[in-house]
Amino acid sequence: MSNGRAEPTTPKIVMDRMPLAPRPCAIAATMELIGDRWSMLVIRELSYGVHRFDRIAGYVGVSRDILTARLRKLEEVGVIERRQYSERPPRFEYHLTAAGEELRPLLRSLFQWGSRWAVNEPASELVHDCGHTLELEHRCRHCGREVDDATVAMHARPQSRNS
Template sequence: MSDDNGMSVLADLPPAPRPCPIAAALGVIGERWSLLAIRELGYGVHTFDRIARFTGASRDILTDRLRKLEAAGVVERRRYNEHPPRFEYHLTEAGRDLFPVLLSLREWGERWALDEPSASFGHDCGHPLAVDVVCRHCAAPVTPESLRVSVGRDR
């Protein structure tokens, strides 16, 4: 049931819906305008009007997405003006943890989905930004071939 790297364990299971952290994450952030709102918050844009302008989302849709993200604990709303009441949006710890995901999506989009680069990003070391997923323990690159899978409670 398993080859050398354990990945076929998942492929060999009977086909049926299975619990999946990717599906769970998409349930929270998978709607189109949600990730774009999170992108803007990560760029330091905090007011509703500016988020709407930079994403192109309609006010109704953006309101819905920000409320859902707030309910999920990804975004928090902070009052910055009493009269009239005005709010800013900020990423929570859960929202900030999405930063590497957004960087990876951005890099993938630059390579595979855009004809022309949109903007270039660099690191404060002076080099162009290149996102790599590495094991925190050994610092080796994480690839589909390097994954080991355990299914069930005996992990």
């Protein structure tokens, strides 16, 4: 008996029906902007409240040249902003923008995955204010149900003629 809603389809089945060609993808676009190791570690430090160049470099373990390039790129794409805190000599701090702040859930997900699959013994843990180790679940904001392959379908949007 139908309830008027489409039955869930796994992303593979729907996307596997598309013509075989490189496809535009939000994941690929995101990785192009922030997907390298150093950028994600800079974003991690900013989310921890570390804002000054030397401290970011020290905690990330990156050369000054690479850090300078990553900070410029992250600023250029709108993930971070530079704020002057000293005029003589001119010195700057780096802060997440609204776009950068929206990466916090991604960082928590990467932390959870890495703690489970990438290290033998995690050096730290995320603890929720309820007192328990944080275990993330992905839920739909509209209905509150858990998100998994059985409840999500990827649908290609029609391409506009101006694309």
